[in-house]
Amino acid sequence: MNNKFDALKDDDSGDHDQNEDSGSPKECEKEESDEEDKEQNTAKKKTVVPGAGEHPLQYNYTFWYSRRTPGRPASSQSYEQNIKQIGSFASVEQFWRFYSHMIRPGDLTGHSDFHLFKEGIKPMWEDDANKSGGKWIIRLRKGLASRCWENLILAMLGEQFMVGEEICGAVVSVRFQEDIISIWNKTASDQATTSRIRDTLRRVLNLPPNTIMEYKTHTDSIKAWEDFHGLVNASGGR
Template sequence: MAESYAESEIEVKDEESSGCESPKLGRKAMDEISDQELTGVPLQSAWTFWLDKAVRGTSAAEYEATLKKIYTVNTVQGFWSVYNNIPDPCLLNARYSYHLMRDERRPVWEDEENSQGGNWRLKCNKADTSQVWKELLLAAIGEQLSDNMAKGDQVTGVSVCVRDRDDILQVWNDRADLEKGSTVLPKIQSLVPTVKFSAAFYKPFVMHDAFEGTKKKAGSRH
């Protein structure tokens, strides 16, 4: 899976002037994904892959300009087709992030669908990032965290944010006010028992200094 950019069916170009260009799945990959979506085993809900590049000091609007949709999958096989045709997180440059969000919601704190929620944030050694990311993806599409959520809450997305040192993994939820009724962190640890996280905590989106409110529909700053 640790393929180079040249071998991957996705193109990710890094330009300082524009953040990141839209990821472009090659024709072969698009045909493969489309075929799998037609005949694959349906997921309980659709999930959308996103890519962004966060740069310190940029405004929310500037961040949001870097947010690019990769593909929305509806089947198990469609998920694997996308996963196998995009570069592993270990091949991304620092400040890039992948997100897998429920349905077609964007990984944006202030959007109406997200503004009442927050996320669990885990810092992990780069050597463990790919493993943790894969397990979180599978937990999300397989609804493995459902029993660990408080009644009335749900997982709405997972993210991997590549940094210069430790990377950041995130699990998004709908309701920050229900966080204390969850057992998400112990569940994640059970999925990757050999991984040691240097930090693991929850933070509501409204508690971030950069949060700009639902009306502005601005982008998240990781």
């Protein structure tokens, strides 16, 4: 398998910029043809399959990584551009090939996130699979993120939550004072499902009874984000 972790080394610029020079008609046609070829190649790459003799997972998954400078104004577009896709996998063996080479969350610095989502679902509130859903959030003291993240994603890949197709993905967010893990599901209004996810989360993470767990709908997250940035813009900056 090729090393796909070079995505972590990319800077935050240029991935989505287009050259404004239009060029000659022939050049334009060639560029359009090249773009079509790229899109077709990308579509081919997106579908991963288990190798011979490997143990298939029920769903394919994709690892993502993001990092940003705290305090820098963010937008939905800049957030999407800042997410780096590490790679997708379809089997237990393919998962371990990625995971064994990845930095553990506890060793990350700054304002960093790992995302593990079903293939085809972007780790964004606005994604069609996420927009009617929400997430369970657990804030962790420093030193617990690596163990909790591993337990969470192994439980997710092993279908321990027993909620059918409801699980979309999971996120670990490394911050300066604390770390945060969350698991996202499709239907925020389904209380039976969200309760089952909460109870399974407590069990697989072996959380103390007094651990605070918060469920937040993505609709509320979007509204809070818009309200905050509205206040920031109204104040003339940060």
